[in-house]
Amino acid sequence: MKRRRLIAALALSALLAAACDGSGRDEAGREFEIDEVGFVTSGWKTDFSKHSVPLSEFASGGPPRDGIPPIDQPRPTSQTEADEWISDREPVLAVEVGREVRAYPLQIMVWHEIVNDTLGGRPIAVTYCPLCNSSLVFDRRVRRRTLTFGTTGNLRNSDLVMWDRQTESWWQQLSAEAVVGELTGTRLRVLPSQTLSWADFRRLHPQGDVLSRDTGVERDYGSNPYAGYDQPDSDPFLFEGETDDRLPPKERVLAVFAKRETVIVPFSRLSRQPALEVEAGGVPVVALYKRGVVSALDAPSIEGSRDVGTAVAFDRRVDGRALSFEPRGDGFVDSETGTRWDVAGRAVEGELAGERLAPVRHDQQFWFALAAFVPGARIER
Numbered sequence: 406m407k408r409r410r411l412i413a414a415l416a417l418s419a420l421l422a423a424a425c426d427g428s429g430r431d432e433a434g435r436e437f438e439i440d441e442v443g444f445v446t447s448g449w450k451t452d453f454s455k456h457s458v459p460l461s462e463f464a465s466g467g468p469p470r471d472g473i474p475p476i477d478q479p480r481p482t483s484q485t486e487a488d489e490w491i492s493d494r495e496p497v498l499a500v501e502v503g504r505e506v507r508a509y510p511l512q513i514m515v516w517h518e519i520v521n522d523t524l525g526g527r528p529i530a531v532t533y534c535p536l537c538n539s540s541l542v543f544d545r546r547v548r549r550r551t552l553t554f555g556t557t558g559n560l561r562n563s564d565l566v567m568w569d570r571q572t573e574s575w576w577q578q579l580s581a582e583a584v585v586g587e588l589t590g591t592r593l594r595v596l597p598s599q600t601l602s603w604a605d606f607r608r609l610h611p612q613g614d615v616l617s618r619d620t621g622v623e624r625d626y627g628s629n630p631y632a633g634y635d636q637p638d639s640d641p642f643l644f645e646g647e648t649d650d651r652l653p654p655k656e657r658v659l660a661v662f663a664k665r666e667t668v669i670v671p672f673s674r675l676s677r678q679p680a681l682e683v684e685a686g687g688v689p690v691v692a693l694y695k696r697g698v699v700s701a702l703d704a705p706s707i708e709g710s711r712d713v714g715t716a717v718a719f720d721r722r723v724d725g726r727a728l729s730f731e732p733r734g735d736g737f738v739d740s741e742t743g744t745r746w747d748v749a750g751r752a753v754e755g756e757l758a759g760e761r762l763a764p765v766r767h768d769q770q771f772w773f774a775l776a777a778f779v780p781g782a783r784i785e786r
Contacts, residue, residue, distance in 0.1 A: 442460050442461060442463070443461065443463060443464045443465060444463045444464060444465045444557075444558075444559045445465065445469065445470070445558070448470070449470075449573060450573045451568070451573040451574065451575060451585060451586045452585075452586050452587055453585060453586075455585065455586055455587065455589045456584060456585040456586075456589060457582070457583075457584050457585075457589050457590055458561070458584050458585075460585070462561050462562070462645070463559045463560070463561050463566065463585075464559065464560055464561070464643050464645075465558060465559055465560075466536075466558055466559060466560045466642075466643060467558070468556070468558045469558045470555065470556070470557055470558050470568070471555045471556055471558075472556070472558055473516070473517065473518050473556045473558075474517060474556075474622055475517055475518065475519035475520065475521060475554060475555045475556060476513075476517050476519070476520040476521065476522075476616075476620050476621070477521050477553065478621065479520050479521075479522045479616055479617070479620075480616075480617040480619045480620075481507060481614040481615060481616060481617060482614065482615050482616075482617035482618075482619075483614060483615070484607055484611075484613070484614070484615060486615075486617075487508075487510075487603075487615040487617075490618065490626070490627065491510055491512070491603045491615075492603065492708040493602060493603055493604035493697075494602050494603070494604065494697055494698060494699045494708075494712065495510065495511070495512060495602065495603045495698075495699060495701075495707055495708060496510075496511045496600050496601070496602065496603075496698050496699065496700075496701055496707075496715070497509060497510045497511065497600070497601055497602070497603050497606050497615075498510075498511065498514065498531060498533070498540050498542070498598050498599070498600055499598060499599045499600075499601050499606050499609075499610065499613070500524060500529065500531060500542050500596070500597075500598045501525075501597070501610075502524040502525030502526075502527050502529065502596070503524075503525030503526065503527075504525065505524050505525040505613075506610045506612070506613035506614075507522075507524055507613060507614055507615065507616065508601075508603070508606045508610075508613060508614070508615045508616065509531050509533075509616045510603070510615065510616060510626075511533060511540075511600075511701040511707070512626050512627050512701065512707050513616055513618060513620065513624075513626055514531070514533035514540070514701075515533065515535050515629065515630065515631070515701050515702075515707075516624040516625075516626065516630070517620065517624075518532060518533055518534065518535070518556055518565055519531070519532050519554050519555065519556060519567060520532075520616065521545065521553045521554060522616075527544060527546075528544070528545040528546060528551045529542055529543065529544060529545060529596060530542070530543045530545050530552075530554050530567075530593075531598075532554075532565065532567070532578050534564055534565035534578050534579070534770075534774075535630075535631050535634070535701070535702060536560065536563045536564070536565075536631075536634075536641065536642050536643075536774075537563055537564045537565070537578075537579065537641075537770050537771055537773075537774035538635070538655075538657070538701075538702060538769070538770050538771045538774075539564065539565075539578065539579055539768060539769075539770035539771075539774060540598060540600060540768060540769070540770075541578060541579070541581065541595060541598070541768055542595065542596040542597075542598045543581060543593040543594060543595060543596065544593060544594040544596060545593075546594075547588065547591055547593065548588075548591070550571060552569040552570070552571050552572075553569065553570050553571070554567045554568065554569055554570075554576070555567065555568050555569075555570065556568075557575055559575075560642075560643050561577060561584075562579075562644060562645075562774060562777040562778065563641045563642055563643050563644040563773070563774060563777075564577060564578055564579045564774055564777075564778070565578040565579075566578070566584075569588070572586060572587040572588055573586060573587075574586030574587050574588040574589065574591075576588075576593070577778075579770070579774060579775070579778045580592075580778050581593040581594075581595050595766060597764045597766070598768075599715070599717055599748075599749065600698065600715045600769060601698065601715060601748070601749075602697045602698045602699075602715070604697070605695070605697070605698075605748065609747060609748075609749050609751075627706065627707060627708065628705060628706060628707070629701060629702060629703070629704065629705055629706065629707050629710070631702045632702075632703070632704060632705040633703075634702045635655065635700045635702035635703045635710075635713075636655060637653040637654070637655045637656050638653050638654065638655070639654065639655060640654065641654055641655070641771070641773050641774070644773060644777070648772075648773040648776065648777075649772070649773065649776035649777075649780070651776075651784055652669075652671055652772040652776075652784065653772065654771065654772060654773040655771040655772065655773065656671055656672065656673060656771070656772040657671070657672040657713060657769060657770075657771065657772075658670065658671050658672065658769065658770065658771075658772050658775060659671075659672070659675065659692055659694075659716040659717075659718060659767060659768075659769050660767060660768055660769070660770065660775050660779070660782065661683065661685045661690055661692065661718045661765055661766075661767045662685070662765070662766040662767065663685035663686035663687075663688040663690065663765055663766070664685075664686025664687060664688065665686060666685050666686040666783070667685075667775075667779045667781070667782040667783070668683055668684075668685040668690075668782070668783050668784075668785055669772070669775065669782045669783065669784045669785060670683060670692045670716070670784075670785045671772070671784070671785075672694070672713065672714060672716060672769075674785070674786070675692060675694035675714070675716050676694060676696075676714060678694075679693065679694040679695065679732040679737075680692075680693055680694075680730040680731050680732050680737050681694075681785070682721065682729065682730075683785050685765065688720055688765060689720065689721050689722060689727045690718050690719065690720060690721060690765050691718070691719055691721040691728075691730050691762075692716055692717070692718050693716065693717050693718075693719070693730070693737060693748055693750075694714055694715070694716045695714060695715055695716075695748045696712055696714045697712065697714070698712065698713060698714055698715040699711060699712055699713065700713045715748075715769070716767075716769055717748060717749075717750070717764070717767065718764070718765045718767035719750045719762035719763060719764055719765060720762060720763040720764075720765055721762065722763075723757060723760055723762070726741065728740070728741050728742075729741065730746065733745070735747075736748065736753070738755075739757070742755060742756040742757055743755050743756065744756050744757040744758065744760075746762070750762035750763075750764065
């Protein structure tokens with residue numbers, strides 16, 4: 406087991422190097438070395454005396470600070486232009502703020518991990534950790550100031566550790582919390598988002614725009630620098646300790662967060678039962694699953710990767726009445742009124758047409774990562 410993990414770690418170190426500038430230097434061009442704690446401390450203004458987790462839990466992922474460069478000046482483009490380089494089944498992260506909606510293709514996110522953007526007048530950070538397959542969107546405003554984020558080059562439980570340029574505090578992506586530095590203990594507000602196929606995004610959001618490939622750096626967008634990483638039974642990269650064996654380490658799961666309870670719904674179950682009713686923190690929730698979305702971490706070409714589907718979660722109550730759903734055709738139908746709903750939780754035809762289900766905070770990622778940060782999560786068998 407240890408030998409297999411070492412081989413995997415060495416292979417992924419090479420992949421991570423391919424995802425950064427490969428210089429072996431920090432963002433100022435200085436050579437860097439790994440300190441005894443397992444990561445680089447020189448050059449940081451971070452207050453390492455303040456931390457909510459042991460510093461020994463951090464490990465260098467290979468690239469230096471911002472070696473995997475965030476996108477600080479994102480340029481949106483039209484759906485017509487994006488059609489030339491995104492295939493129908495490719496995954497995009499759909500973010501809606503106010504009346505604006507934007508797609509963030511994972512073929513771009515896999516190379517950058519963070520986008521500092523503004524949408525609907527709100528400063529947001531769109532993040533994706535390939536090693537955990539976790540996508541989260543945050544409000545960048547903290548204590549009356551707007552933060553901008555970068556990649557520290559470090560991991561904790563294999564998950565992306567971000568830093569903000571204003572205080573150089575370190576932030577854990579999956580927990581949305583500052584864990585080292587001045588802002589330790591502060592949490593970012595998580596905003597709703599959905600992973601959709603490009604075809605579904607176009608259909609559901611015809612007025613939405615798209616993050617452009619014009620990022621300011623040259624990357625092989627459309628290719629997957631983590632080819633072969635997406636195997637359910639394979640070991641995660643730079644993960645210390647034992648993984649929770651209730652599910653395979655890289656089983657895709659839908660995590661539903663409601664009133665301090667986290668409920669896990671494995672994709673393996675959703676693929677058999679695409680409309681599943683669960684209760685999370687006393688909230689009646691429906692988890693909806695839809696095929697037609699390929700993995701960003703499977704084949705060398707994302708377009709040629711296997712179909713893994715996507716999942717979302719909504720409060721299934723409308724005007725105080727809990728509805729029951731079943732899949733039908735390209736969408737879902739509720740048993741109470743026969744209204745047809747789409748995967749975005751919108752009633753598109755029938756008695757309740759025009760209604761919209763309220764999203765429940767949820768995200769999807771590999772099981773090992775969620776279990777490491779939320780060990781008390783309940784699995785919906």
